[in-house]
Amino acid sequence: MTVYILAEHRRGELMDVTFESISAARRLNDEVVAILLGTDLADHAEKVAKYADKVLVVEDERIENNTEAYTQVIGEIIKKDKPKVFLMGNTSMGMDIAPALAIDLDSPIATDVVGISEEGGRIKVNRSVYNGKVLSDLVLREAETSVIAIRSGEFSAADLEEKNGEITKVDSPLKETIENKKFLEFVEPVAGAVDITQADVLISVGRGIKDKDNLPMAEELADAVGGVVSCSRPVVDYDWLPKDRQVGTSGKTVKPKFYLAFGISGAFQHVAGMKGATMIVAINKDIKAPIFSVAQYGIVDDLLKVMPALTEKIKELKS
Amino acid sequence: MMEVEEGNFDEAYDVYACMQCGKCTGSCAVSLRSDLNIRELMRIAILNKNEDLEKHEEIWDCTSCGICTVRCPRDLKPAEVIIGMRSSLVEGGTIPVTVRDALESVGTNNNPWGRPKSKRAEWLEDLDVKVKNISEGEEAEYLLYIGCTASYDPRIQSVSRAAINVLTKLGVDFGILGEEEPCCGSEPRMMGETGLFEMLVEDNLTLFDEFGISKIITLSPHAYNTFVNDYPECAKRLKEDDVEIPDIELEVKHYTQFLEELIDDGRLDGEMMNEFSGTVIYHDPCYLGKRNNIFEPPRKILNIIPGARCIEFDRREDRSLCCEGGGGRMWAEGTGTGERNAIIRVNDANQDGANVIAVACPFCLSTLEDAHVTAGYEETMRVMDIFEILDEVLK
Ligand SMILES: Cc1cc2nc3c(=O)[nH]c(=O)nc-3n(C[C@H](O)[C@H](O)[C@H](O)COP(=O)(O)OP(=O)(O)OC[C@H]3O[C@@H](n4cnc5c(N)ncnc54)[C@H](O)[C@@H]3O)c2cc1C
Ligand code: SF4
Ligand code: SF4
Numbered sequence: 001m002t003v004y005i006l007a008e009h010r011r012g013e014l015m016d017v018t019f020e021s022i023s024a025a026r027r028l029n030d031e032v033v034a035i036l037l038g039t040d041l042a043d044h045a046e047k048v049a050k051y052a053d054k055v056l057v058v059e060d061e062r063i064e065n066n067t068e069a070y071t072q073v074i075g076e077i078i079k080k081d082k083p084k085v086f087l088m089g090n091t092s093m094g095m096d097i098a099p100a101l102a103i104d105l106d107s108p109i110a111t112d113v114v115g116i117s118e119e120g121g122r123i124k125v126n127r128s129v130y131n132g133k134v135l136s137d138l139v140l141r142e143a144e145t146s147v148i149a150i151r152s153g154e155f156s157a158a159d160l161e162e163k164n165g166e167i168t169k170v171d172s173p174l175k176e177t178i179e180n181k182k183f184l185e186f187v188e189p190v191a192g193a194v195d196i197t198q199a200d201v202l203i204s205v206g207r208g209i210k211d212k213d214n215l216p217m218a219e220e221l222a223d224a225v226g227g228v229v230s231c232s233r234p235v236v237d238y239d240w241l242p243k244d245r246q247v248g249t250s251g252k253t254v255k256p257k258f259y260l261a262f263g264i265s266g267a268f269q270h271v272a273g274m275k276g277a278t279m280i281v282a283i284n285k286d287i288k289a290p291i292f293s294v295a296q297y298g299i300v301d302d303l304l305k306v307m308p309a310l311t312e313k314i315k316e317l318k319s
Numbered sequence: 320m321m322e323v324e325e326g327n328f329d330e331a332y333d334v335y336a337c338m339q340c341g342k343c344t345g346s347c348a349v350s351l352r353s354d355l356n357i358r359e360l361m362r363i364a365i366l367n368k369n370e371d372l373e374k375h376e377e378i379w380d381c382t383s384c385g386i387c388t389v390r391c392p393r394d395l396k397p398a399e400v401i402i403g404m405r406s407s408l409v410e411g412g413t414i415p416v417t418v419r420d421a422l423e424s425v426g427t428n429n430n431p432w433g434r435p436k437s438k439r440a441e442w443l444e445d446l447d448v449k450v451k452n453i454s455e456g457e458e459a460e461y462l463l464y465i466g467c468t469a470s471y472d473p474r475i476q477s478v479s480r481a482a483i484n485v486l487t488k489l490g491v492d493f494g495i496l497g498e499e500e501p502c503c504g505s506e507p508r509m510m511g512e513t514g515l516f517e518m519l520v521e522d523n524l525t526l527f528d529e530f531g532i533s534k535i536i537t538l539s540p541h542a543y544n545t546f547v548n549d550y551p552e553c554a555k556r557l558k559e560d561d562v563e564i565p566d567i568e569l570e571v572k573h574y575t576q577f578l579e580e581l582i583d584d585g586r587l588d589g590e591m592m593n594e595f596s597g598t599v600i601y602h603d604p605c606y607l608g609k610r611n612n613i614f615e616p617p618r619k620i621l622n623i624i625p626g627a628r629c630i631e632f633d634r635r636e637d638r639s640l641c642c643e644g645g646g647g648r649m650w651a652e653g654t655g656t657g658e659r660n661a662i663i664r665v666n667d668a669n670q671d672g673a674n675v676i677a678v679a680c681p682f683c684l685s686t687l688e689d690a691h692v693t694a695g696y697e698e699t700m701r702v703m704d705i706f707e708i709l710d711e712v713l714k
Pocket of ligand 1 (some may be wrong): 002251252300650689
């Protein structure tokens with residue numbers, strides 16, 4: 001079964017998901033053909049060819065960074081070569097291209113796939129649903145080509161077999177320049193920005209922290225447990241922490257494995273942003289604080305005493 | 320209100336009549352602390368330069384207070400133009416994540432707070448009195464429409480319970496819809512989700528019809544405003560599009576209007592109350608005041624409370640300083656920097672010598688409650704809904 005994959009690259013760098021796609025494709029055995037589109041592709045082609053059976057290179061500046069052009073070109077190649085599967089990363093690019101391609105080709109599609117196998121000639125995938133709470137197995141219907149977008153980081157590219165496949169240049173099948181969609185610019189995330197929604201452990205501080213000078217204490221605890229500091233809205237209002245650290249209905253919704261709330265009363269707008277955490281521990285000197293009704297564990301004490309003691313203990317356990 | 324296709328602002332809102340005088344921006348509740356410049360947005364609408372709307376993050380700063388519309392010398396509706404702009408952003412999917420989540424939640428849970436429908440009536444659990452539930456077949460003259468925020472936010476739930484206690488004591492024949500109560504759609508509409516709003520109007524009018532509801536008392540001025548002003552207009556438009564909508568006339572009152580009538584009928588007076596001690600300052604909510612010219616009823620109620628010394632803000636009635644709670648701002652902080660209006664408001668109240676800020680809107684209660692703690696008045700000042708004050712004093 002031939003599997004075509006997309007070699008994704010951005011700003012002169014090949015993306016890891018390219019090799020992860022090859023790794024996923026290998027689970028379906030047989031030939032893996034990589035498609036490489038855009039400009040300045042010679043280096044990339046060599047790197048991809050090392051692990052692919054074949055690399056198709058289309059040099060055309062009209063394609064560079066334009067997902068609409070990507071979709072059309074990949075579509076043309078697939079219509080011609082009819083591979084059993086077309087596979088790419090479920091990246092921002094993949095989310096743009098894969099579904100559109102499936103529509104164009106009238107193909108079955110599975111997105112955000114974390115597992116893949118072949119069963120009696122049919123393709124079986126595993127993907128998570130309900131916000132990651134349930135994993136489902138799906139068997140794709142019979143089709144000339146099926147489209148699959150894999151979740152990045154799920155298929156290890158560590159042990160890829162070397163293939164040193166051939167590199168073939170293909171004339172660009174793009175009929176005309178894409179006018180309805182233009183690539184404008186790459187927007188960099190603000191330097192030093194911390195994404196609290198991605199952290200497994202959040203050390204969250206509220207008005208109870210009292211003073212900006214007490215924040216390093218929270219940072220120290222966060223460092224010790226490998227977490228990140230987040231906060232309630234007043235802490236942002238006082239300018240003690242930037243806006244992107246705010247948890248709540250008008251801030252960020254977080255679902256860490258572990259949420260430690262220090263000196264946070266548990267107002268509705270705050271709780272709505274963190275109640276999905278797996279484990280919530282609240283530290284508050286007021287036993288009646290509503291935060292205790294959503295916390296699994298609580299400590300009723302002065303956070304200025306608890307926080308350093310906790311840091312100390314964790315450091316001790318780690319050493 | 321109208322669904323705005325890209326590029327037809329001019330037709331939908333008659334924007335060509337705008338003379339760029341800037342009175343709207345001059346009146347705007349948030350332009351002092353944010354980049355929002357409604358005159359400039361009017362200009363963008365006139366020039367049909369809508370393609371860059373997503374760069375104007377400040378479109379989400381608007382609290383929908385409506386004062387720009389009130390003040391426009393050309394009788395234009397700048398506040399509606401913002402909703403139109405938000406609509407096209409909603410269509411294009413480029414909206415703040417928190418706003419998206421709130422809108423999605425209205426679709427799935429029938430409330431913007433991300434809370435399950437099954438918990439909508441949990442606030443009833445601590446009540447001593449029995450309330451009729453119209454959705455369970457019980458009959459009542461009035462529906463007390465609680466609204467999403469007063470159903471779910473524990474601080475505001477206390478207003479819902481106070482309302483039940485007060486109306487029961489006053490012998491009003493009323494009921495609620497409990498878990499079946501829907502979102503009124505006001506906030507989704509202000510956040511530009513026109514389609515969702517239309518769906519709610521259709522569903523809710525059908526629901527009211529099914530349960531024989533024709534008289535509604537609302538806790539929130541936002542629900543009041545949308546039932547009174549937006550529903551009839553939207554229903555008319557839907558009918559023109561051949562959507563089947565029951566022909567019902569709703570008689571809707573904000574609770575302060577309803578209580579004023581009881582005062583006029585002699586069914587509510589100071590004799591029925593214990594002494595209240597405090598200097599009370601009333602904060603006019605935009606959706607009662609600026610948008611609907613309802614200034615007197617809340618004041619009349621406060622004035623009959625024995626012992627309450629009523630004072631006034633300098634900025635009151637249609638000049639009342641917006642608390643920044645409406646227009647989706649519950650779910651969008653906005654680009655604003657510096658002091659929140661709510662902080663300015665509680666500082667003003669403190670300076671005027673008030674120790675109780677009386678409100679008549681769940682959003683005002685949220686924002687001012689939060690601000691009075693942030694500004695350091697937790698021990699010296701209370702923020703109370705008028706229903707809460709009444710619940711405290713009624714014998
Ligand atoms: C429109 C709107 C949107 C909002 N959005 C958000 C939002 O997204 N996120 C958010 O967080 N809030 C939001 N809020 C604010 C929210 O209503 C609360 O005011 C806020 O969450 C309270 O923050 P807090 O718990 O840190 O402070 P507080 O409520 O003041 O609580 C401080 C707590 O610290 C405890 N404490 C004090 N000293 C100590 C000590 N030494 N040791 C231990 N405990 C101590 C106290 O007992 C108290 O419980 C919003 C409000 C509005 C009106
Ligand atoms: S007040 Fe009216 S006429 Fe003046 S700029 Fe604003 S919208 Fe235009
Ligand atoms: S509705 Fe209020 S906040 Fe919005 S633009 Fe008009 S004046 Fe400003």
